[in-house]
Amino acid sequence: MKKFILVTLAIFPVAAVSAQEVAPVLTSSPAPTVSNATPATAADVEALRQQVQSLTETVKTLQQQVKDQQAALEKANLTSESGLPQNPEPSPIAGAENSPTPGASAPPRFPTEDTSVVSSTTAPAVSGTPAPGGFPTTDTSVVTSAPETISSTGPGASLTQPITIGGGRNYMNISFDGLFGLAYSSAKDLDNIEVGDHDPQQRGFNARNIELAFDGAVDPYFEGFANIVFKLDNDNQTDVEVEEAFMQTTSLPFNLQLKAGQFFAAFGRLNPTHPHTWDFVDTPLVNGLFLGPDGLRGVGAQTSWTLPLPWYSQLIFASQNGRGSTGFSFRNPGDDGMFFDRITTDREARGLQDFVWIPRWENSVDLSPTQVVLAGVSGAFGSNETGANSRTQIYGADFLYKWKSSHAEGGFPFVKWQTEFMYRRFQAGRGADESFPVAETFHDWGMYSQVLWGFKKGWVAGIRGDYVDMQDSKFTDDLDRQSRWRISANLTWYPTEFSKIRLQYNQDFLEENFFLSGRQVESVFLQWEFILGSHGAHKF
């Protein structure tokens, strides 16, 4: 109580001083005249301000002492009652009446201070006046005088202001992701059964996707993204792949965006995504066999345009080199210089026709507040290496439906149904130097459809059907040209969004054709994953 009196005594002179010295300025010279007398008053005000500030400091320290004392008292009282740890903060109900904060009384008398400090930001608690004797309606302890302390990770942060992640200040987000699998299969050649490069490749343990991801704002105009993947092959040797590394614009007008570098083609739903976001352990057959084991990606440029329509509608158009195994159905020299049994030409680009051109149009509407539908069509057009003028066209259509409960906790429960369909027209030429007896055109198609049911927070059950129809040919015995289907079921537990454990069962049916005998394969996978660092939020 003594301290309280002391505080009140200390506040009093502050108020008195400020009232005495500021009041004449306020009363004798209303707003217009202030500007005339600026040079004199500015100095005065500055001096006053310093004086008030030093007094405010004194009051603050005294207040703190009172608070500490109160806390100590309260602690002593309460612990003697219950013996339990207490909230060290004094109750605002009890405390606020006793401690009218200096900020609430002093600043309104200084109009100049208000305009210079407050106008651009907020100092709202200061503006109110506490109701005498009642519940406090202002509380300076909940607001800060420096609102700039909160910055954000969003794009468009200025060059000099580092983006903030995890409370620290960085110019770049870094994350590390480890995805591992334990596999059993009735087939010894699991690497022929699984069509994706990040799928389990052998019986036993597999580490096919260990990735480092970087992203951040480059400057006010661009943002950058890179994904470096380390894979351990079946002999435990490390392969490194620059999966993606690109920059994209952040502030082009007319809802346009440009992207350039090494990136996944925006073909369908699954191709542009990273394996750790997949709902199954392995790549769908149609993706692996048409777009390639590593997906369709390459060095290139892309432009996208969000149409000015009332619903979400986006056009994307990309061009990539389409060369090598990441341009699988295009300028791909194949393993050992062979593709579909032809000796490949492996030539340099002759013109625009040798690039892969990838258009996409996607649309999305909300059927209801809990249901979303997204549908898209994609294409990929280019030449291939099986003949001088042989071309490949791939057409795709994809559909996603998602329901999520209006009372979802942690994003659960939900139901997600995703389907992709692809058709490929592949002109297989006669190979280098017309060495193969015939030219043929293959019409292949395939699809997958999967349903994921997040039935409980952290738990997801999934089922997927896969089918690929490869046109029969009397001339090739390429394993990649075998029609096949697969059915998969899995159960995933996400302890948090940064880890997962997944058990999956696959049944594969490979159909008999002219050269290859049919067979059935059963596989079981156990997959586990961890993510460190600030991994970028995922797109829908």
Added chain:
Amino acid sequence: MKKILLLLSAILTCSFSAHAKLNVVATLPDFGSLAREIGGDKIDLVVLAKATEDPHFVDARPSFVVSLRNADVLIDGGAELELGWLPPLLQNARNPKIEIGKPGRVQASQGIRLMNIPTNVTRAAGDVHALGNPHFTVDPIIAKAIAQHIAQSFSAVDAANAGFYDANYKKFEATINAKLQGWGAIMLPFQGQHVAAYHDSWPYFAHRFGLNIDVFLEPKPGIPPSPSHLTDVIGQMKAQKIKAIIVEPYHDRRIAEKVASSTGAKVVDFSQFPGGIPVTDSYVRLIDVLVSRLADALK
């Protein structure tokens, strides 16, 4: 062909002509409700998250991109609550009007002193927010600060109606100031009491009304309750004679009921968001309901 062109132009004009009112997007319903207080009928308001769903995990729906693209003002928390879904939406929306630092961007946490800022940010502690606890709007004094921030933004973007926004802010401020007396009086008898909650969303509410909401059914933020942790909680609640367990619409109420039945406490349905529980269509009514419900349970 003519018909198609006509249709197309109709659609285009439709999408361009909706500019009579200020287009406001709020990430969460609490900010939406404050925006409505200030903007009244001079704004078209879109709220992204539903009042009944977990604000930490909202799907980044493509339709949200369209809303953000057309926005004149975006109000978000700015304290990482929406970290999991807002950044990709903003990236796709490509709207310079709502970039950080522009008058069209209100980050509600700006100027708010956040509580429980972790000294050591580790995910071993569960879903911690590095910048501090982001569930701050439930403190009416903080709500006033956010409302003023919103009014400033609206006035900067839509200067013609600045007087209207300012008057609405003044009205809101006066309402809260008056209401605080009543709320404070209702909560006064329970000052210092301990209350349990499913998730640590209530430090600001507790601070304002002198409560200790410090026993949580979740062992760590975002981690589902385990049987062994619940046993500890039950022991703690009995020892402290805790009479109320706060649950939010998206929490598993059965778990709270189980704990309640073995401790004699009452389950109290709370929401951080207007509309999350019945008859809470505005911010003031939400706090009315929260205060009276908790007081009933603590009696």
